Amino acid sequence: MKVGVPREIKNHEYRVGMVPAGVHALTQAGHQVYVEVGAGLGSGILDEDFEQAGAKLLASAKEVYAAADMIVKVKEPQPAEFGLIKKDQIVYTYFHFAASRELTEGMLKTGAVCVAYETMEDKRGTLPLLTPMSEVAGRMSVQEGAKYLERPTEGRGILLGGVPGVEPGKVVIIGGGVVGTNAAKMAAGIGARVTILDVSLDRLRYLDDVLPANVVEMYSNAYNIREEIRTADLVIGAVLIPGAKAPSLIRREDLATMKQGAVIVDVAVDQGGCVETTKATTHSNPTFIVDGVVHYCVANMPGAVGRTSTFALTNATSRFALEIAKHGWKEAAKKWGEIRTGLNVVGGKVTYNAVAEAFGMEYAPLEL
Helix, strand or coil: CEEEECCCCCCCCCCCCCCHHHHHHHHHCCCEEEEECCCCHHHCCCHHHHHHHCCEEECCHHHHHHHCCEEECCCCCCHHHHCCCCCCCEEEECCCHHHCHHHHHHHHHHCCEEEEHHHCCCCCCCCCCCHHHHHHHHHHHHHHHHHHCCHHHCCCCCCCCCECCECCCEEEEECCCHHHHHHHHHHHHCCCEEEEEECCHHHHHHHHHHCCCCEEEEECCHHHHHHHHHCCCEEEECCCCCCCCCCCCECHHHHHHCCCCCEEEEHHHHHCCCECCCCCEECCECEEEECCEEEECECCHHHHHHHHHHHHHHHHHHHHHHHHHHHHHHHHHHHCHHHHHHEEEECCEECCHHHHHHHCCCECCCCC
16 A cells, blocks of 8 residues: 655644654555655654665655545545545544544545544553553643643742642542543642542542542542632643543633633643544644633644654554555444454544534444
């Protein structure tokens, strides 16, 4: 199979869809890999590194898309790329379709086969291709939240860990999955007072066992969320319903009860956000303020730490890229449940029910 790796063009996106080790594995298996010139520079990977691994460099994205049977990316195709995608071409990347009707309709029109990292589910019910970026985003959420709590960025002027004689800041984390757990570890590690909320009692019992004593586990419901955010310095939205739009758990009117200069980091922004006032921002313009509350809603947070994120992501994605290249998407989907659950849009049809429900579109079961 001919595999293409274009340069990412989303705002301040420094990751790349494949590293030289992945190129080497594919070429050793008899496949051809085309990489756009400069695709790896944001992750510290030189063009010659890809060449030495067996890739052929192409000067433009247009050439890469034209040459490839399968495109391997990190972020969803941007509108400028829609016209480059061919009918029946496999596009293997993060899509987060439920957050964007424009993207969903754009990919439906291409007739491409869209394999979405974020919905690929294994036999244990975990999301192996979402997990590494959730780990990065969870840890970054505290790092970014701490920065925007500083007074020059219009935050409260709070040092999350405090100092002797001054109490530490309070961090409220909504969601106890991979993002929330990693956020709690980081916040607790710097000495903040942490509350983490989740709807699963079993998950809360697990978190109680593994997290340190300065983390309080609490059952998540509307009342508890509103009570906790009133006294929070930093709120982290870490809610995920795989493939579906995130539920709105913090309402606009709730902001008036929060401290002036408090910060919200909505990691769920890729799926539409779990705060009513969320709107996607970029690394070049990451925050906005509503009712005195600073909102950080960057839709590709891990892109800022491109090298760490690229290697963490491709550790998980490369083996499935090999399977798709070896067998084609149909046979690979029969062999691997992860690939089957990753098929969101195929041949102009929505094949993932949560995406269809998000926009009132017709759902076409993959078997048909």
